[in-house]
Amino acid sequence: MMDTIFAQATAGGRAGVSVVRLSGPSAFEIAGSIAGTLPKSHRAGLREIKTLTGEVIDEALILPFAAPNSFTGEDVVEFQLHGSIAVVRSCLELLASFPDARLAEAGEFTRRALENERLDLAQVEGLADLIEAETEAQRKQAFRVLSGHLGDQVERWRRDLIRAAALLEATIDFADEDVPVDVTPEVDALLTGVMADLSSEIAGTMVAERIRNGFEVAIVGAPNAGKSTLLNALAGRDAAITSEIAGTTRDIIEVRMDLGGLPVTLLDTAGLRESDDVIEALGVDRALIRAKNADLRIFLASPGEVLMLEPGVDDIIVRPKADLLGDDENAVSGKTGQGIDALVKRVQEYLAERSLAAGLATHERHRIAMERAAVNLETVRGILARGSEHYDIAAEELRSSIRTLETLVGRIDVENLLDEIFSSFCLGK
Template sequence: MDTIFALATARGKAGVAIVRLSGPAAFSAAESLCGPLPEIRRASLRRIVWKDEILDEALITAFASGASFTGEQVIEIALHGSQAVVQSVLRALGEVEGLRLAEPGEFTRRALENGRLDLTQVEGLADLIDAETESQRRQAFRVLSGAIGARAEGWRRQLVRAAALIEATIDFADEEVPEDVRPEVTGILSSVLTELRTEIQGSAARERLREGYEVAIVGAPNAGKSTLLNALAGREAALTSEIPGTTRDVIEVRLDLRGLAVTFLDTAGLRETIDPVEKLGVDRAVKRAESADLRVFLMSDDFQPSLEIRDDDIVVNGKADLTGVGVSGLTGQGVTELLDTVADRLQARVPASVVSTRQRHRNACERAVKFLEPALSAVVNGGYHEELVAADLRQSIRALESLVGRVDVEDLLGEIFASFCIGK
């Protein structure tokens, strides 16, 4: 296997830049630049020398095989973070025989291949790197820590137990089985099915937390939507005017709202119009509002929304500076209370007990349920063929193994690792 290297920190000038090496020649390659290595897991100051030229003074840390991020020999070189220093060290490493520059996500891929991470932890690591808010960080770290894998392994162990009981009746078909296994099998399958259905139902909400929410501000022309958006953004994000129909496109402002990533959408005023450009804006506003996670309707006396108001939507008067009631982006009245309401309603959607965060996780759980449902029905209703039930259980177990990347995911790996930077 090749030994790979790359800059593991962001490009550009910084106080410190870390270059990482991983593979069977990592130790010898580092020794060719800095001499004898320090003790394992103990950082030590060394001069980096190549072709009799001192490139930098750096902290060198060595990690042994089986006790590193990738599971291989790993060297981390903490350099002074100038671009010139980093490039000189990368050029030197590129001249060492047997080394090559890492591909995007290759360090993490090796961690997966060497059993240091399962596939859900890889996804959690990608989400942790991309996390913008505290809620996203917490969720990503929970996944990186192995929460999904632990839950999937618990389900798998229970199904293996059920399958073993069923197959025991097959093995002893010509003999008297000491006890009826159906009550225990029924209990196991019912329990796992209930948990899987709960996971499926709640995973979409977890996925929205990972990706971020959209909240559309909806109302008639001149209802105060753009002024409210500007108040939320703390800047002139949207053009405001007394002329109706000023907003033609959807304007977006992304905020960190109590740890939630929330994008507020200022949409065109909803009204009938013959202006073709404004009509396009209204049509776009309706589409974005229909797909938004939550809508804030800024109401006025003569506004009859063409969109159906959902139970969870927020309905307020949009110009409290004139009426004294509702919310006003101009004076700030009611804005804090509105943000609190938005945060409360979005946070209430995220089930604490669910750990799945992606469509892929949901698909794996749905495949497991697809085979468990007929298996349970056959056991409960009697007259079942043990061989068919056992086959269904094996397929369900396989679906759960695909969740953590043990089987059937090779075609997904390229797409997953393409989202990583080169040094990760």
């Protein structure tokens, strides 16, 4: 039997309300010992929290959740206490005095939710991303994963592949039964559909990762072009040192921002020029690497100016120091703010359009698993083309693809092939 665990579920320190969570087989018994008769499951009740000697610690709102209808899938009790450091400490010490209760390890409540199939592995990752979300786009994406959309998609793929494998297995092992003689067309159709979905999701993973981790926008230009001044204007603070001396910026300065609900890291790079200064040359090399790898580049360059890095099709090119040029729609000035709003709007529009391609999968491990499954399915199609005598090999490759996809949600269940065979072809006689 698993231990009963407890922990403070809200941030430490003084607050209006602090929540202590208790989960496990003895949760109701322990809570009853310190709070008296508990309310019905999923109902709140005001109770006094008392020590075993009868001393009142606090008056708290008690919320019990009977298994399996709780976050962890176990009996859970939540204590909504007054947010005093002393009150929370006394409550935790009281819970620790019970021999069958212990302080939870980091992430243990969520781990129990996974083990009790209240969440799949992708949902656990979505929950972690939701807690870390800083922008609206990150919140929406994380909540979509937490809501089980990726798990639902994986289940659809899994169901189609199990059906395909069942057809092959039935042809191999139950040739005397009433099953299709040539199952290749149906199997191929199932594989084609899954592979198309996988290809789309794999393509969208990179964008989804960017929403989770943040897009990078590099400000690029020659020395003393006003890059640092522009960065400070965009950030709304003095994040970079500005100077009339060319080559002031030697290293890359990063500023994280929320642009239209999207997480963006602005990069102020060293001025691009050939230099005999070893340190400045190193800074230029780093600037080129980061700028090339950025999602978008803002070039501060005058018409006809040639830099060490060629602008891409989607990159933004604006004239620097608009305060010295007068009325120019395609110029910006970090000093006066001229053109800043228009520049921000262009950046937002580009990144918002890119974000539309985001898939359900948000982590690198998701992409790797889907790519492996896609490779296996391509192998299966090649084997099927060699004829029915190779169906056994194709079926094994299909099983490998299914297991790979199951790693996305932490679900491994090899018995489902037999279940599908018997249910689909009525062979369990």
